Amino acid sequence: DIQMTQSPSFLSASLGNSITITCHASQNIKGWLAWYQQKSGNAPELLIYKASSLQSGVPSRFSGSGSGTDYILTISNLQPEDIATYYCQHYQSFPLTFGAGTKLELK
């Protein structure tokens, strides 16, 4: 199985700042990576797929990059509505696995 190591687990940032979350796969996943946002008490929502493709309707301050085993989610100009937990997920093969999540809080 492919393991997804996400860091950091917790992140505190100020409004207007930029943040980055990293995700490391235990083997080459060839860009088959998605990022999700989960607000408290809600279902996850897709942000990015194929490592860097923005899902329709997602603000452009969200961006993704990476290749091989290492991937990054960047949120620019942090807004109050961005407070959530973020997960990466590979889809190179079954079983599909997620990172453990990064909880983003306001400083």
Place this chain on the structure above:
Amino acid sequence: EVQLVESGGGLVQPGRSMKLSCAASGFTFNNYDMAWVCQAPKKGLEWVATISYDGSSTYYRDSVKGRFTISRDNAKSTLYLQMDSLRSEDTATYYCARHPLTTRVYFDYWGQGVMVTVSS
């Protein structure tokens, strides 16, 4: 508008069974592969199972193989998860999720989730 509405959760004793349903609307259900994803309380997301658009192929995580069965009724636009021999570690919110129309499988729409509690 794509909608996925889960039902059938609740409290169940260890070793017993429970069947979840997910009613889909707003898209052509029989064109899409579908999945179940779970989330234990205060924990992260775990993929449970996937079924192909026509039901001919199914995939499961190891911990549920032989105990859970994913199925679908395309005439009713409904996805199911039959959960047998339930264990306390199956306690979680279960989300119905849609795979996009691609050959690779992430999740582009999610239901609101249904809670399953396995306890005596």
